[in-house]
Amino acid sequence: MFVVLGYRDNHKVACLCSSAFAAAEKASHFSCKVPDRGLCILGYTNGTYPNGTLGRGNWRRYGVYMPSVAEKEACQAPNDPWVWTQYYGWWTTYFIMVGVVAVSLVNGIKRLHNLNRIMGLPSVIYHHPKVAALFRMGSYPQLKLFRVQLPPLGPSIFLFGFLTYSTLVCFLRRPYYRPPHYGGSPLGIRAEWVATAMTPWLYTTSTKRNFLVYFTGVSFKRIMDFHKWAPWICLYMSILHTWTMIIRIQRQQPWHYTITHNKLYWNGFIPLLALGWLCVMSLGPIRARFYESFFIFHMIAAFIFLVGMYIHLENVLESWQYMHAATVLWAAAILWRLLAYSLDHGWFSRVPRATIEALPSNAVRIRIPVPSSRRWSAGSYVYLRFPSIKPWQTHPFTISSLPVPSYNGEEGNEMVFVLRPREGLTARLKTLANIPSVPAIRSCLIDGPYGGFMDSLRACDTVLLIGGGTGMAALISIAQSLQRSGSAPGMSCCTALEVHWAVRDSVCLEWFREQLNEIGNVKVYVTNETQPEQVDQGKMEIKKQEIGQLEIQEEEKKNLSTPSLPSQTLYNRPNLADIIKEAAARYPGRIGVMGELTSFNLLFTMGKI
Known part of the structure; x- marks a missing residue:
């Protein structure tokens, strides 16, 4: 030749x-x-x-x-003929579906094992404790890396695996480019199919009510880890597609000729810019800075991206099937949420009234009476909307109370929230609570509850709850639930419960005074009062009063088979490692640890052989 x-x-x-x-x-x-x-x-x-x-x-x-x-x-x-490139979209879908099914099976086995343990039944599937610990490790929160909050190990492994897959599927096969006018860049077309096939999953994971939460058993918070990080992979594929297509067309004709004669080379920038906006504006510092307006602009950009993809794809090789799936799943989730929202409020004829109270140490309590038919689990959270304050904004709050038994009727059933105000809505609530002689009562709409109490804690013999500041609001109801169900057969395996709470000053005990009295076994760490004698007389009186209210009576110990430590106040910072080591040495069996320290989350279980 x-x-x-x-x-x-x-x-x-x-x-x-x-x-x-x-x-x-x-x-x-x-x-x-x-x-x-x-x-x-x-x-x-x-x-x-x-x-x-x-x-x-x-x-x-x-x-x-x-x-x-x-x-x-x-x-x-x-x-790599163009007419067969849709296989790359199918392979991407299969890869994600295999991951979803695998996670569903693992969580299903874990849940079944926990329920069997709670009921005192042998597990139908035997697995070595170390293997179980390895799978549990996948859900543990991770620390920051270069000021970037990493998702838990399990989602991180899946995301990295998908990033590796998408890169290899694009770059392993040759050619990357064809001669001029012999077809588009194979490299760019592969990247386009991967990004297109990801779109339905990006929209599915964006909604609070979606089938993935119920099908996989993964919490919405963990689903959001995928929603925050997967778009960056989609953006990477989109930029790769755009760059290679520009290189390819430049070898055929000048750019000014292309942009005026080929609409695909300008309408493709619409979804690309929308996706770039969604990714950049979702970064933690930027989202926190513009939190009050983030949701509105996020929804607008998501809509522009979806419409732009419809225009750009032109249903070539039936590529609209991915956009149809994204549209249906997104719309169904939104309608589902709106329907639940309307039913919970009697088609908006039964709007709750929230009482806003000021608490010591710059905190705010919100009380919302609700019907007895409204139920929630320990550790659940809701999104509150105050039409008279900021009607277009919602804010997540963790419920620090438990619902009353249904036979008590509506009396006394209320949602209670404790928060520390910052900016925006919470700052406005603090201002209303501090107005003298005027009760701060406002109408509010409740979206939820979401999340809730975990079977993994009920399946533990000993539970340690570690909270800091208002982060205790997420743990106090869990502690109450464990305390009440400790002696009920088939409800919980927990026979010992310890609660550790770090606060700035002792007046913070007022936030959860009644619940702390019920729990009993609580250690309070006061970080801003190093020596008791340095506290002024007023604070000492409050502290003495609170300590007296937190003393454990004999009748409060009956629900725990293991003797509890007396409640006490310490004037130092808690050492998490020492707390866990001491508990491991003191208690037999399986130990579960859950923490909510506002900026640091901790959740894991330890099994002893």
Whole structure:
């Protein structure tokens, strides 16, 4: 095989021909046979003229040859043909679905094992404790890396695996580019299919009520880890697609000609810019800075991205099927949420009234009476909307109370929230609570509850709850629930409960005074009062009063088979490692640890053999 130069319509043409065929070519016009099709890629051309064609196409402006359809198909046939590229979208969908099914099976086995343990039944599936610990480790929160909050180990492994898959599926196969006018960049088309196939999953994980939460057993908080990080992979694929397509078109014709004659090269920037906005504005510091307006602009950008994808894809190779799936799943989740929202409020004829109270140490308590039919689990949270304060904004708050038994009727059933105000809505609530002689009562709408009490804690013999500041609001109801169900058969395995709470000053005990009295076994760490004698007389009186109220009576110990430590106040910071080590040495069996320290979350269980 060697290069033979010929002329067609006064243009030089390069072809790869066999020596025998080249010797036989004596005609006045130039032509040559189609060579090995495996060579019909950009790497074997000079980037301007075609390689190995019959020369039956037309010459276009800018001196670039336009092959016929047959020539284009012959060139693509052995080199990742465009008509079969939709397989990359299918493979991406299969990869994600396998991950979803695997997570569902693991969580289903874990839940079944915990329920069997609570009921005192043997587990139907035996697994070594170390294997169980390995799977539990996948849900543990991770620390920050270079000021970036990493998701738990399990989601991190899945995201990294998908990033590796998407990169390999794009770059492993050659060619990356074709000769001019012989088709789009295979590298860019692969990246496009991966990004397109990701779209339904991005929209599914964005909603509070979605089938993934119920199908996989993964909490909404963990689903949000995927929703926060997966769009960056989609953006990476989108940029790769855009960059390679620009390189490809530049080898055919100038950019000004492309942008005026090919709409795909300008309407594709609409979803790309919308996706870039969604990713950048969702970064932690930026989202926190513009939290009050984040949701509205986020929804607008998500809508623009979806519409832009419809326009750009043009249903080529039935690519709209991914957009249809994203639209249906997103719309269904929104309608589901609105329907539940309306039913919970009697089609907005029964709007709750919230009482806002000021608490010591710059805290605020919100009390909302609700009907007895409204139930929630320990550790649940809701989104509150105050129409008279900020009607277009919602804010998540953890419920620090438990619902009253249903036979008590509506009396006394209320949701209680304790928070420390910052900016925006919470700052406005603090201002209303501090108005003298005027009760701060406002109408509010409740969206939820979401989340809730975990079976993994009820399946533990000993539970340690470690909270800091208002982070205790997420743990206090869990402690109450464990305390009440400790002696009920088939309700909990917990026989010992310890609560550790770090606060700035002792007046913070007022926030959960009644609940702390019920729990009993509480250690309070006061961090801003190093020595008792340094506290002024007023605070000492409050502290003495609180300590007296927290003394454990004998009748309060009956629900625990293991003797509890007396409640006490310490004037130092808690050492988490020492607390856990002491508990492991003191208590037999399985130990569960859960922490909510506002900026640091901790949740894991330890099994002893």
